[in-house]
Amino acid sequence: MRIDVVTIFPSYLQPLREALLGRAIDRGLLEVAVHDLRDWTHDVHQAVDDSPYGGGPGMVMRPQVWGEALDDVLATPDLPARLVVPTPAGRPFTQATAHAWAAEERLVFACGRYEGIDERVLLDARARGITVDEVSIGDYVLVGGEVAVLVMVEAVARLLPGVLGNPRSAAEDSFSDGLLEGPSYTRPEVWRELAVPDVLRGGNHAAIARWRRDRALERTRDRRPDLLDALGPDALDAADRAA
Numbered sequence: 276m277r278i279d280v281v282t283i284f285p286s287y288l289q290p291l292r293e294a295l296l297g298r299a300i301d302r303g304l305l306e307v308a309v310h311d312l313r314d315w316t317h318d319v320h321q322a323v324d325d326s327p328y329g330g331g332p333g334m335v336m337r338p339q340v341w342g343e344a345l346d347d348v349l350a351t352p353d354l355p356a357r358l359v360v361p362t363p364a365g366r367p368f369t370q371a372t373a374h375a376w377a378a379e380e381r382l383v384f385a386c387g388r389y390e391g392i393d394e395r396v397l398l399d400a401r402a403r404g405i406t407v408d409e410v411s412i413g414d415y416v417l418v419g420g421e422v423a424v425l426v427m428v429e430a431v432a433r434l435l436p437g438v439l440g441n442p443r444s445a446a447e448d449s450f451s452d453g454l455l456e457g458p459s460y461t462r463p464e465v466w467r468e469l470a471v472p473d474v475l476r477g478g479n480h481a482a483i484a485r486w487r488r489d490r491a492l493e494r495t496r497d498r499r500p501d502l503l504d505a506l507g508p509d510a511l512d513a514a515d516r517a518a
């Protein structure tokens with residue numbers, strides 16, 4: 276997969292080259308290119324923003340600069356791209372989104388700042404046949420799109436074949452079966468007078484699987500009842516029995 280990110284703060288995306296994702300890049304499983312939006316400005320001040328029409332607080336990112344940047348970055352007809360624009364006004368980014376995007380050959384991320392990007396940039400891209408996804412990583416307000424891109428790229432890249440050491444990790448993710456993951460334990464057997472649950476030390480794999488399922492049901496019921504509702508009434512009954 277090829278990932279391009281356009282931003283006025285390229286260094287914000289440096290964490291993509293660390294650890295697991297950095298190793299995936301080194302192994303050729305992932306290609307990441309970060310572009311400085313200001314490279315497409317033509318004035319001495321490298322202006323990327325201007326006052327909003329209709330008044331209001333803050334500034335809006337100029338369409339001319341974004342238009343030229345995306346013309347260049349998206350100019351690869353042989354590699355169809357999906358343009359992703361993080362915004363608090365976007366559709367929720369979920370694990371299902373991550374799985375869908377993991378099948379793409381290329382993702383291009385446009386990181387807005389200020390009050391956002393002039394709407395005509397997205398309209399123009401869609402008019403030129405580009406798939407444009409406006410997505411939000413959660414119901415809180417950030418200062419710009421870069422942190423959201425870090426979140427989304429990590430969620431997508433970990434699903435790519437070969438990126439995770441153990442492919443079972445992705446298959447057994449939280450949300451993969453609609454439930455939150457239950458608690459995890461490792462050595463020592465007793466720590467600060469707290470013992471590992473007996474069932475996990477007993478070697479009965481069927482009992483361990485049931486215990487883990489019950490803890491996942493219980494945790495989901497307590498923390499994310501909305502997820503349980505989505506699984507239907509049997510799941511809620513099972514969660515109540517699991518407690």
Ligand SMILES: CN1CCCC[C@@H]1Cn1ccc2ccc(-c3n[nH]c(N)c3C#N)cc21
Nearest residue numbers: 361362387411412413416417418419420423
């Ligand atoms: C605060 N300021 C005025 C109100 C509108 C947003 C703006 C800041 N801002 C500019 C570009 C930009 C992109 C994403 C996000 C963002 N916030 N929360 C999310 N879940 C996000 C995503 N994904 C915020 C952004």
